[in-house]
Amino acid sequence: MEQYDNVRIRAEEVRFFYGDKLALKDINLPIFENKVTAIIGPSGCGKSTFIRLLNRMNELIPNTHFEGKILLDGVNIYDPDVDVVAIRRKVGMVFQKPNPFPKSIFENLSYGLKVNGIRDRHYIEERVIKSLEEAALWNEVKDRFNESALRLSGGQQQRLCIARCLTVEPEVILFDEPCASLDPISTNRIEELIENLKQKYTIVIVTHNMQQAARVSDYTAFMYMGELIEFDRTEKIFTVPRDKRTEEYITGKFG
Amino acid sequence: MNKNQVQWLGFMFLSLTMVFILLVLGLILYFIIARGIHVISWEFLTQVPRRAMTQGGIAPALVGTFYLTIGAIIFALPIGLACAIYLVEYYPKSIVINIIRLSINNLAGVPSVVFGLFGLAVFVRFLGFGVSILSGSLTLGIMILPGIISATQEALLAVPQSLREASLALGATQWQTIRKTVLPTALPGIMTGVILSVGRAAGETAPIMFTAATFYTRGFPGSIFDQVMALPYHIYALMTEGTFPERQTAIAYGCALILLILVLLISAIAIILRQRQRQYGTV
């Protein structure tokens, strides 16, 4: 499969500890450019832990320990001389629960640009509008820029968070169960959105919803108890899984 | 007894305690107001004392309390904020930080007269600031520091981690995250703590007794190295010194009423701020 697609991120021999507890066991996984890679597995198997390693978010958790390499375009993002702020700008993230700032809609969207040193008002407005259009939210908020973002519905908040992530023009976007707290209609809209975003971005999505993985992703990784059990094209995983545990999981025997 | 009767008894007991507390509060208010209200007038608030404290007003004490309180905040707020931010945002969770936290909490339990003696030894004598606004402000500042640190810590800890993550994931530095997301979100909580500290600083007698306050000054302080009159100490002095105890007592109740009103006003501001924050948080 690697002949056809370009590897953007590669995890090599990744291990991760919470205290003494080994949460990820020697994970090796490629993430392909402009593809959607889904990570599935029962809850507690380490999906969030893994995806949060890709933009070094786990560093915020005290008393943790990382081993191995995460190569982004061939460079290990855990090298001591790598600027973590630059990595996080390149690798954006959308979280499980919508987390808009308790600020206005416009301030939510201009935040990322401002912290990255952009002052030009015109450019900021342009980026804000563009991102809202990409996140399919423009029509709903175009007259409400100064309203508190907390007044939006849950689904709108999550699309706002996606738009906010897009403003700083990341190259890779990480989604950690982005629909877990949303209703089916909002879930649908976000899935459509992800489908469109992959033209421009490399996407990694964690989900414990197998239908969702099957619908939106090109590749699927199945994790179980901190191990990567199987990784392949999505249609292969869902039709001819090689590992018995994968088969049991996708047929709903456990999880 | 069936369970409904048990419930009735339980509620009865709870409402009785409520009534009791309201009664005590009401009695305090009643006695202070009844005894203090008749000395209060525009003159009382704006004039300097005359005739050995038995006539005139308490303006220098009001001004003195104002200076001491402002001085305490100017000193304690920046240090308290910095300390709390460091402890919550920067320092990795460890045994050391727990020990520091515990010490700060213990500091909050130190009786205020001990702070007064400390201020006398360090600011008045050792640093040579004398009995002055400066010494008193620093002493009050140290007294309210633990309160400001704890209130700020609590407000910072109440900021959801998801907001910090949102900011960092956009490529903000930790400092930008603190300045633009964490502090603004925590601000109402911090303000509430600060305002309550203001009330405490304005009302304490013991810390300023040896470090700043004097029974009588001719006029208003000219520099931070002057002694001042201060409301709580003035009450204490009126009741324990002087030559006309009868008339002084009436004035003391007047001062107590003013102090009570001031502190209640300050608490009311804190409550309003908190209420506003709640409304904003839930829409």
Ligand SMILES: Nc1ncnc2c1ncn2[C@@H]1O[C@H](COP(=O)(O)OP(=O)(O)O)[C@@H](O)[C@H]1O
């Ligand atoms: N902050 C943490 N501290 C300690 N253990 C954690 C922490 N976060 C997750 N874990 C543990 O690591 C394992 C993987 O968790 P996680 O990555 O959140 O799983 P998933 O996202 O697949 O549900 C679980 O056993 C969980 O209990």
Ligand SMILES: [Mg+2]
């Ligand atoms: Mg998870």
